Amino acid sequence: MSGLSPARLQLGEDATPEAIHQIESQWGLDRPFLAQYWSWFTGLLHGELGTSWVNGADISTLIGLGLGVSLSVAILALVLGVVLGSVLGTVAALRRTTWIDRAITGFVTVVSVMPGFVVGIVLVEIFAVALGWLPSAGYSPLAAGAGPWLAHVILPALALSFDIVADVARQLRTGLVSAYRENYVLGAMVRGLSPRRIFFRHVLRNGIGPALATLGIKFPQLIGASVVAEWIFGLQGFGRFANDSAQAGDVPAVQGVLVVSVAMVVTFNLIVNIVLGRIAPASQRGV
Incomplete structure (x- = not known):
């Protein structure tokens, strides 16, 4: 349906009609669209994503080569974002209405509007070029x-984590401040419970929900943003493979990328919802 021909991609514009027809028959593209889609779908159910139109390689293998790179960056970015965002959000909530709260709020507001590619270029200039502490490109x-x-x-990972830091910090601060205003927290204070116990036992468990829910939205954005990060830092990852496949018109590769992306997003959101149900009691009641 796209009108793209793998035969022209492989043989070039000077290919003869006979050669093009032979390649298209080999790939089964001379069959009706629904028949082609059914063959691809049944192969998917058996764990087969097909072969690339550009080089004839197995798409599962090509995706696997880049997925390890992208997941390394994405998972580390997620960990950095959650840790730094949680620290900032917690401090802002505990010191609410003070200058510390205002400073953290201002910082995360600035960070949230900084594009990832700008942050990446600045980090390379500082830590790779000026200081020489870290490599500017490549993967080990x-x-x-x-x-x-x-x-x-x-x-x-640090370049991709800034947006996560900002959102986690803001959502966690809002959730914690709201939890501190609940009657059960005031009751715990009246009964003489320690501030530490009140925070970890009552406030944090009931105020962490919005921050956790934010992660379910941020993970798909990490996958999309990895394209820019991989170009800046010279990484041959999943995002760059998706970009190259789309530009080359490699339809089976793009289909494979989408299937893997959807599977990762659904799996991650399922994990987030399970954790949210275990940690935040209010989420179990649909609150």
Whole structure:
């Protein structure tokens, strides 16, 4: 239906009609659209994503090569965003209406509007070019050592984490401040419970819900934003493979990328909802 021909991609514009027809018959593109889609779908049910129109390689293998790079960056970005955002949001809630609260709110507001590619370029200029502490591009697998792996993924992960830091900090602060105003917290204070116990037992469990729900939205954005980060830092990851496949008109590869992306997003959101149901009691009541 796209009108793209793998035969022209492989043979070039000077290919003869006979050669084009032979390649299209080989790929089954001379069959009706629904028949082609059914063949692809039944292959998907057996774990087969097909073969690339550009080089004839197995798409599952091509995606697997880049997925490890992208997941390394995305997971580290998620961890950094959650840790830094949680610290900032908690401090802002505990010091609400003070200058510390206002400073943190102003900081996360500025961070939230900074594009990831701008942050990435600034980080490269500072830590790779000016200071020479970290490599500016490339990737080292975890099997080669934790140190080289971390050195290559920390900058792109940090560039992607800024938006997560801002959203987690804001949502957590809002949730905690709201929880502090609840009657059960006031009752706990009247009974003489320690501030530490009140915070961890009552306030945090009931105020963390919005911040956790935010992660379900941020994970798909990490996958999309990885395209820009991988270009800046010279990584051959999942996002760059998706971009190259789309530009080359490699339809089976784009289909495979979408299937894997949907599976990751659904799985991650399922995990978030399970954790949310275990941690936040209010979510179990539909509140």
